[in-house]
Amino acid sequence: xxxxxxxxxxxxxxxxxxxxxxxxxxxxxxxxxxxxxxxxxxxxxxxxxxxxxxxxxxxxxxxxxxxxxxxxxxxxxxxxxxxxxxxxxxxxxxxxxxxxxxxxxxxxxxxxxxxxxxxxxxxxxxxxxxxxxxxxxxxxxxxxxxxxxxxxxxxxxxxxxxxxxxxxxxxxxxxxxxxxxxxxxxxxxxxxxxxxxxxxxxxxxxxxxxxxxxxxxxxxxxxxxxxxxxxx
Numbered sequence: 446x447x448x449x450x451x452x453x454x455x456x457x458x459x460x461x462x463x464x465x466x467x468x469x470x471x472x473x474x475x476x477x478x479x480x481x482x483x484x485x486x487x488x489x490x491x492x493x494x495x496x497x498x499x500x501x502x503x504x505x506x507x508x509x510x511x512x513x514x515x516x517x518x519x520x521x522x523x524x525x526x527x528x529x530x531x532x533x534x535x536x537x538x539x540x541x542x543x544x545x546x547x548x549x550x551x552x553x554x555x556x557x558x559x560x561x562x563x564x565x566x567x568x569x570x571x572x573x574x575x576x577x578x579x580x581x582x583x584x585x586x587x588x589x590x591x592x593x594x595x596x597x598x599x600x601x602x603x604x605x606x607x608x609x610x611x612x613x614x615x616x617x618x619x620x621x622x623x624x625x626x627x628x629x630x631x632x633x634x635x636x637x638x639x640x641x642x643x644x645x646x647x648x649x650x651x652x653x654x655x656x657x658x659x660x661x662x663x664x665x666x667x668x669x670x671x672x673x674x675x676x677x
Protein backbone atom coordinates (compact mmCIF):
# COMPACT_ATOMS: atom_id res chain seq x y z
CA UNK A 446 0.00 0.00 0.00
CA UNK A 447 1.49 3.31 -1.12
CA UNK A 448 0.28 6.78 -0.23
CA UNK A 449 0.36 10.32 -1.59
CA UNK A 450 -1.38 13.54 -0.56
CA UNK A 451 -3.41 16.08 -2.50
CA UNK A 452 -3.64 19.55 -0.99
CA UNK A 453 -4.85 22.97 -2.07
CA UNK A 454 -7.00 25.81 -0.85
CA UNK A 455 -10.79 25.66 -0.94
CA UNK A 456 -12.29 25.25 -4.45
CA UNK A 457 -8.88 24.53 -5.97
CA UNK A 458 -10.15 21.29 -7.55
CA UNK A 459 -8.82 18.63 -5.15
CA UNK A 460 -11.91 16.43 -5.18
CA UNK A 461 -12.30 16.67 -8.96
CA UNK A 462 -8.67 15.66 -9.44
CA UNK A 463 -9.08 12.61 -7.20
CA UNK A 464 -12.27 11.63 -9.04
CA UNK A 465 -10.36 11.79 -12.33
CA UNK A 466 -7.53 9.68 -10.92
CA UNK A 467 -9.90 6.97 -9.70
CA UNK A 468 -11.97 6.83 -12.89
CA UNK A 469 -8.90 6.72 -15.17
CA UNK A 470 -6.77 4.20 -13.28
CA UNK A 471 -7.21 0.46 -12.91
CA UNK A 472 -5.66 0.29 -9.44
CA UNK A 473 -7.36 -0.46 -6.12
CA UNK A 474 -7.55 3.00 -4.56
CA UNK A 475 -8.65 4.18 -1.13
CA UNK A 476 -9.30 7.84 -0.37
CA UNK A 477 -8.97 9.62 2.96
CA UNK A 478 -10.58 13.06 3.10
CA UNK A 479 -10.22 15.60 5.88
CA UNK A 480 -13.01 18.06 6.49
CA UNK A 481 -13.37 20.88 9.00
CA UNK A 482 -17.14 20.40 8.97
CA UNK A 483 -18.91 18.10 11.40
CA UNK A 484 -20.09 14.76 10.04
CA UNK A 485 -23.77 15.01 10.87
CA UNK A 486 -25.03 11.66 12.12
CA UNK A 487 -27.38 12.92 14.82
CA UNK A 488 -30.64 11.04 14.91
CA UNK A 489 -29.17 8.09 12.99
CA UNK A 490 -28.77 4.65 14.54
CA UNK A 491 -25.00 4.82 14.09
CA UNK A 492 -24.89 8.03 16.16
CA UNK A 493 -26.97 6.44 18.91
CA UNK A 494 -24.57 3.49 19.05
CA UNK A 495 -21.57 5.82 19.19
CA UNK A 496 -23.26 8.04 21.78
CA UNK A 497 -23.87 4.95 23.92
CA UNK A 498 -20.13 4.23 23.92
CA UNK A 499 -19.46 2.01 20.90
CA UNK A 500 -15.91 2.50 19.57
CA UNK A 501 -16.88 1.21 16.13
CA UNK A 502 -20.31 1.03 14.49
CA UNK A 503 -20.72 -1.02 11.32
CA UNK A 504 -23.78 -0.68 9.10
CA UNK A 505 -24.13 -3.21 6.31
CA UNK A 506 -26.70 -3.33 3.51
CA UNK A 507 -27.06 -5.47 0.40
CA UNK A 508 -24.98 -2.89 -1.51
CA UNK A 509 -22.30 -1.65 0.88
CA UNK A 510 -20.81 -1.70 4.37
CA UNK A 511 -20.04 1.52 6.23
CA UNK A 512 -17.77 1.84 9.27
CA UNK A 513 -18.21 4.65 11.80
CA UNK A 514 -15.25 5.10 14.15
CA UNK A 515 -14.37 7.67 16.76
CA UNK A 516 -11.93 10.35 15.60
CA UNK A 517 -8.60 8.95 14.42
CA UNK A 518 -5.33 10.61 13.48
CA UNK A 519 -3.99 10.10 9.97
CA UNK A 520 -1.35 7.59 11.10
CA UNK A 521 -4.05 5.55 12.86
CA UNK A 522 -6.23 5.53 9.73
CA UNK A 523 -3.28 4.42 7.60
CA UNK A 524 -2.51 1.69 10.14
CA UNK A 525 -6.02 0.31 9.70
CA UNK A 526 -5.84 0.45 5.90
CA UNK A 527 -2.61 -1.56 5.89
CA UNK A 528 -4.74 -4.61 6.61
CA UNK A 529 -6.66 -4.23 3.33
CA UNK A 530 -5.79 -5.20 -0.22
CA UNK A 531 -5.17 -1.68 -1.51
CA UNK A 532 -2.66 -0.45 -4.09
CA UNK A 533 -2.74 3.30 -3.42
CA UNK A 534 -4.20 5.65 -0.83
CA UNK A 535 -4.88 9.24 -1.83
CA UNK A 536 -5.15 11.67 1.06
CA UNK A 537 -7.12 14.86 0.53
CA UNK A 538 -6.20 17.53 3.04
CA UNK A 539 -4.37 16.73 6.31
CA UNK A 540 -1.71 19.28 5.31
CA UNK A 541 0.09 19.32 8.67
CA UNK A 542 -0.13 15.56 9.13
CA UNK A 543 1.31 14.91 5.66
CA UNK A 544 4.33 17.02 6.58
CA UNK A 545 4.67 15.36 9.98
CA UNK A 546 4.53 11.85 8.50
CA UNK A 547 6.77 12.80 5.55
CA UNK A 548 4.27 11.88 2.83
CA UNK A 549 4.82 13.46 -0.60
CA UNK A 550 2.00 15.52 -2.04
CA UNK A 551 0.46 17.01 -5.14
CA UNK A 552 -0.30 20.71 -4.72
CA UNK A 553 -3.10 22.47 -6.57
CA UNK A 554 -2.49 26.19 -6.84
CA UNK A 555 -5.19 28.83 -6.98
CA UNK A 556 -4.54 32.44 -7.96
CA UNK A 557 -0.80 31.77 -8.13
CA UNK A 558 -0.43 31.37 -4.35
CA UNK A 559 2.58 29.08 -3.85
CA UNK A 560 2.75 29.05 -0.04
CA UNK A 561 1.77 25.36 0.05
CA UNK A 562 4.81 24.28 -1.99
CA UNK A 563 7.72 22.84 0.00
CA UNK A 564 10.47 20.21 -0.36
CA UNK A 565 7.92 17.39 0.03
CA UNK A 566 5.94 18.55 -3.01
CA UNK A 567 6.01 15.89 -5.74
CA UNK A 568 3.98 17.79 -8.35
CA UNK A 569 2.33 21.17 -8.80
CA UNK A 570 -0.89 21.72 -10.77
CA UNK A 571 -1.76 25.19 -12.04
CA UNK A 572 -5.09 25.12 -13.85
CA UNK A 573 -5.60 22.32 -16.40
CA UNK A 574 -3.76 19.02 -16.08
CA UNK A 575 -3.05 15.85 -18.02
CA UNK A 576 -4.49 12.97 -15.99
CA UNK A 577 -2.06 10.43 -17.45
CA UNK A 578 0.82 12.62 -16.32
CA UNK A 579 -0.67 12.93 -12.83
CA UNK A 580 -1.06 9.15 -12.56
CA UNK A 581 2.54 8.68 -13.69
CA UNK A 582 3.68 11.04 -10.94
CA UNK A 583 1.74 9.02 -8.34
CA UNK A 584 3.30 5.79 -9.60
CA UNK A 585 6.76 7.34 -9.24
CA UNK A 586 6.36 9.35 -6.04
CA UNK A 587 3.83 7.60 -3.78
CA UNK A 588 5.55 5.90 -0.83
CA UNK A 589 4.84 3.10 1.61
CA UNK A 590 4.00 4.98 4.84
CA UNK A 591 7.00 4.62 7.12
CA UNK A 592 5.49 6.40 10.15
CA UNK A 593 8.91 8.04 10.58
CA UNK A 594 10.87 4.85 11.25
CA UNK A 595 14.15 6.56 10.41
CA UNK A 596 15.77 3.11 10.18
CA UNK A 597 18.54 4.39 7.89
CA UNK A 598 18.67 1.30 5.65
CA UNK A 599 18.23 3.47 2.54
CA UNK A 600 20.98 5.89 3.56
CA UNK A 601 18.50 8.62 4.54
CA UNK A 602 16.08 9.36 7.34
CA UNK A 603 12.38 9.41 6.38
CA UNK A 604 12.26 13.18 5.93
CA UNK A 605 15.34 13.47 3.73
CA UNK A 606 14.29 10.37 1.74
CA UNK A 607 11.00 11.99 0.69
CA UNK A 608 12.76 15.25 -0.14
CA UNK A 609 15.23 13.32 -2.32
CA UNK A 610 12.34 11.41 -3.92
CA UNK A 611 10.62 14.66 -4.90
CA UNK A 612 13.91 15.82 -6.46
CA UNK A 613 14.21 12.56 -8.46
CA UNK A 614 17.37 11.62 -6.55
CA UNK A 615 15.96 8.30 -5.26
CA UNK A 616 13.11 5.94 -6.17
CA UNK A 617 10.26 4.94 -3.86
CA UNK A 618 11.26 1.25 -3.85
CA UNK A 619 14.63 2.07 -2.26
CA UNK A 620 12.71 2.23 1.03
CA UNK A 621 13.24 -1.00 2.99
CA UNK A 622 9.47 -1.29 3.53
CA UNK A 623 9.02 -2.04 -0.18
CA UNK A 624 10.42 -5.55 0.31
CA UNK A 625 6.95 -7.00 0.99
CA UNK A 626 7.31 -7.82 4.71
CA UNK A 627 5.94 -5.53 7.42
CA UNK A 628 6.45 -6.53 11.03
CA UNK A 629 4.25 -4.44 13.31
CA UNK A 630 4.86 -4.68 17.06
CA UNK A 631 2.56 -2.70 19.36
CA UNK A 632 1.48 -0.50 16.41
CA UNK A 633 5.09 0.26 15.47
CA UNK A 634 6.56 -0.94 12.16
CA UNK A 635 9.85 -2.79 12.59
CA UNK A 636 12.05 -2.57 9.46
CA UNK A 637 13.84 -5.63 8.09
CA UNK A 638 16.54 -5.82 5.47
CA UNK A 639 15.61 -7.66 2.22
CA UNK A 640 17.56 -10.82 3.22
CA UNK A 641 15.71 -11.19 6.52
CA UNK A 642 12.38 -10.39 4.86
CA UNK A 643 12.95 -13.09 2.27
CA UNK A 644 13.69 -15.72 4.94
CA UNK A 645 10.68 -14.78 7.07
CA UNK A 646 8.28 -14.42 4.16
CA UNK A 647 9.14 -17.60 2.30
CA UNK A 648 9.30 -19.71 5.47
CA UNK A 649 5.94 -18.45 6.67
CA UNK A 650 4.23 -18.98 3.30
CA UNK A 651 5.63 -22.53 3.08
CA UNK A 652 4.20 -23.36 6.52
CA UNK A 653 0.82 -21.80 5.80
CA UNK A 654 0.42 -23.68 2.52
CA UNK A 655 0.56 -26.91 4.53
CA UNK A 656 -2.61 -25.90 6.38
CA UNK A 657 -6.05 -27.01 5.25
CA UNK A 658 -7.89 -24.31 3.29
CA UNK A 659 -4.77 -22.31 2.37
CA UNK A 660 -3.80 -22.22 -1.30
CA UNK A 661 -1.20 -19.73 -2.52
CA UNK A 662 -2.08 -16.84 -0.18
CA UNK A 663 -1.64 -13.31 -1.55
CA UNK A 664 -1.72 -11.38 1.72
CA UNK A 665 -1.04 -12.72 5.22
CA UNK A 666 -1.79 -10.97 8.49
CA UNK A 667 -0.97 -12.66 11.79
CA UNK A 668 -1.81 -11.12 15.17
CA UNK A 669 -0.22 -12.56 18.29
CA UNK A 670 -1.57 -11.68 21.74
CA UNK A 671 1.52 -12.36 23.83
CA UNK A 672 -0.44 -12.32 27.09
CA UNK A 673 -2.74 -15.12 25.95
CA UNK A 674 0.15 -17.00 24.35
CA UNK A 675 1.80 -17.39 27.75
CA UNK A 676 -1.24 -19.30 29.00
CA UNK A 677 -1.11 -21.93 26.26
